[in-house]
Amino acid sequence: MSIVILNFGSQFAHLIARRVRELSVHSEIVPYDMKLDVMLEKFPNVRGIILSGGPESTHQPDAPFPDKSYFEASTVSGRTLPILGICYGMQLIATHIGAHVGRLDAPSDQEITDHLKGMEYGKAELTFAQHGDGGRLLKGLCSKPNEVVWMSHGDSVSKLPEKAVITSTTTSCHVASFEIASEDKYAVQFHPEVAHTISGSTIMSNFVFDICKCEKDWSIQDLAKDLVNSLREEVGPSECVIMGVSGGVDSTVASTLLIEALGPERVHCVFVDHGLLRKNERQQVIQYFEHDLKFSNFHLCDASDLFLSRLKGVTDPEEKRKIIGHSFIESFDKEVENILTKHKDIQIAWLGQGTIYPDRIESAQPSKSAHKIKSHHNLTLPASMKLKVVEPLKELYKDEVRRLGLQIGVPKDLIDRHPFPGPGLAIRILGEIDHEKVKILQESDYLFIQELRNWKLYDQVWQAFAALIPVRTVGVMGDARTYDFIITLRAVTSVDGMTADWAKLPYEFLEHISTQIINRVKGVNRVLYDVSQKPPSTIEYE
Numbered sequence: 001m002s003i004v005i006l007n008f009g010s011q012f013a014h015l016i017a018r019r020v021r022e023l024s025v026h027s028e029i030v031p032y033d034m035k036l037d038v039m040l041e042k043f044p045n046v047r048g049i050i051l052s053g054g055p056e057s058t059h060q061p062d063a064p065f066p067d068k069s070y071f072e073a074s075t076v077s078g079r080t081l082p083i084l085g086i087c088y089g090m091q092l093i094a095t096h097i098g099a100h101v102g103r104l105d106a107p108s109d110q111e112i113t114d115h116l117k118g119m120e121y122g123k124a125e126l127t128f129a130q131h132g133d134g135g136r137l138l139k140g141l142c143s144k145p146n147e148v149v150w151m152s153h154g155d156s157v158s159k160l161p162e163k164a165v166i167t168s169t170t171t172s173c174h175v176a177s178f179e180i181a182s183e184d185k186y187a188v189q190f191h192p193e194v195a196h197t198i199s200g201s202t203i204m205s206n207f208v209f210d211i212c213k214c215e216k217d218w219s220i221q222d223l224a225k226d227l228v229n230s231l232r233e234e235v236g237p238s239e240c241v242i243m244g245v246s247g248g249v250d251s252t253v254a255s256t257l258l259i260e261a262l263g264p265e266r267v268h269c270v271f272v273d274h275g276l277l278r279k280n281e282r283q284q285v286i287q288y289f290e291h292d293l294k295f296s297n298f299h300l301c302d303a304s305d306l307f308l309s310r311l312k313g314v315t316d317p318e319e320k321r322k323i324i325g326h327s328f329i330e331s332f333d334k335e336v337e338n339i340l341t342k343h344k345d346i347q348i349a350w351l352g353q354g355t356i357y358p359d360r361i362e363s364a365q366p367s368k369s370a371h372k373i374k375s376h377h378n379l380t381l382p383a384s385m386k387l388k389v390v391e392p393l394k395e396l397y398k399d400e401v402r403r404l405g406l407q408i409g410v411p412k413d414l415i416d417r418h419p420f421p422g423p424g425l426a427i428r429i430l431g432e433i434d435h436e437k438v439k440i441l442q443e444s445d446y447l448f449i450q451e452l453r454n455w456k457l458y459d460q461v462w463q464a465f466a467a468l469i470p471v472r473t474v475g476v477m478g479d480a481r482t483y484d485f486i487i488t489l490r491a492v493t494s495v496d497g498m499t500a501d502w503a504k505l506p507y508e509f510l511e512h513i514s515t516q517i518i519n520r521v522k523g524v525n526r527v528l529y530d531v532s533q534k535p536p537s538t539i540e541y542e
């Protein structure tokens, strides 16, 4: 049995599929324009349809719409095919049934502004409709007041026809969910698939089991074994892989799988020092690969001059990311040449990377209708590249990678490390990069992380780091005027990096770390703490 997701370009479409699979039910994502009959042929056991969110607005002329027959196909081969619309998906169902979908700032919407109170990004609290049973979809939720959900929309639904029952609202959104149970149409403006929607899994389970009547007939059987087998099929029997390793979770798990699949001789791990690493990181990574993990083919590539000279004078975040992606590939190419001079008889045909699913969706890789949020360095590959790319973890989320890593014997202290982005400090020094700023940020970040560990707070947050805001402000130290940079501290809680909340670090800690950084790092006279959620912000600054 399957649940099919029509993808309208949501940042979270893959997460919907993952939530369904976590319920032991098969799920697939298909392009939004797949016709109903084609879909039915492909998935004869389909039991329900989910319309994903998406960046467009249904009232725009080119807005993507699904084949209309999905809305009319409440009976397919003698059984109903329920539809759940999420965010943009809800707005599609609303448009189809003749409701109004609009944006507060559109001038022609004046007469309905009462109902369109506005946009919501991040955390919101549901109020259940007066009849109070939450309908079929929200069954089991309305016993609790203040149900926390995650929103990310600018358009709102109003003027629903009578047959549609509004099941919940928020202070800014009159229709947070509605359903037409007799037609098996269900719709939520919020995102049940994200980890920050507290009862998201109950909602998904209500849809999958109670409404679509699916049975638990799917399981991830020994994921590690499947991945190893497919790597053996993908990489030819005499081919070798050059694997980019950073000392981070994803590349360590990916390289361990590659070594398991191909044997240690065929996997050459390369760590690139791009001059934008954290304080002491280079020595730690070398120690880790050479002494702790004892990888037989570990290579250090010192490319700091290359990266820093290419980035000189560059301020645009996407431009920086492109330069970094290309410089990585150049460094790998150079390292391939070095390896081939030593091992003349081998054939290096592949570049291995620890790319995971969120890297791809933010770079707008897997879907034609998704907007690009930021180009992750590992996906900004030059067209001229000669190596083929192998990415064993490309379908997984961070928490799944961590579980897989533990299963295949990667040490727990590495698994628990905070993620560190490949472009490193380049995307945490806003705008132009120079040696002075790198030094200031390295010192500030080092103090922040050390103190989080000392205060036993490191494991309570998902990711934490300092970033440098290249704006000077006036301070007074020892009665003298200073005119120095701002350091901003970011600490977030998350499960998979797709949504994130700011960590509620104790005031005493914030006071302590602010004093430490200002007193000990020359060039900083002001420290800020970032209290933004993702969405609408992202975790990194660029």
Ligand SMILES: Nc1ncnc2c1ncn2[C@@H]1O[C@H](COP(=O)(O)OP(=O)(O)OP(=O)(O)O)[C@@H](O)[C@H]1O
Pocket (backbone or CB within 6 Å): 243, 244, 245, 246, 247, 248, 249, 250, 251, 252, 270, 271, 272, 273, 274, 352, 353, 354, 355, 359, 378, 417, 418, 419, 420, 421, 422, 423
């Ligand atoms: N300094 C580096 N040298 C070589 N490859 C790198 C480097 N930094 C990143 N990469 C490559 O880019 C991929 C993506 O980086 P990313 O930071 O997302 O993952 P990671 O470093 O493996 O894990 P983590 O998210 O825990 O930091 C890595 O898996 C690795 O293949």
Ligand SMILES: O=c1[nH]c(=O)c2[nH+]cn([C@@H]3O[C@H](COP(=O)(O)O)[C@@H](O)[C@H]3O)c2[nH]1
Pocket (backbone or CB within 6 Å): 321, 359, 362, 374, 375, 376, 377, 378, 419, 420, 421, 422, 423, 463, 497, 534, 537, 538, 539, 540, 541
């Ligand atoms: O290897 C990487 N290359 C990149 O270009 C990149 N950009 C963001 N990140 C990491 O991805 C997660 C989500 O970050 P954002 O909310 O900023 O997109 C966070 O964990 C970020 O640190 C990157 N990792």
Ligand SMILES: NC(=O)CC[C@H](N)C(=O)O
Pocket (backbone or CB within 6 Å): 010, 052, 053, 054, 055, 056, 057, 086, 087, 088, 089, 152, 153, 154, 155, 156
């Ligand atoms: N996340 C979404 O699906 C957003 C839908 C639509 N683009 C809006 O802003 O309301």
Ligand SMILES: [Mg+2]
Pocket (backbone or CB within 6 Å): 246, 248, 249, 419, 420, 421, 422
């Ligand atoms: Mg990393």
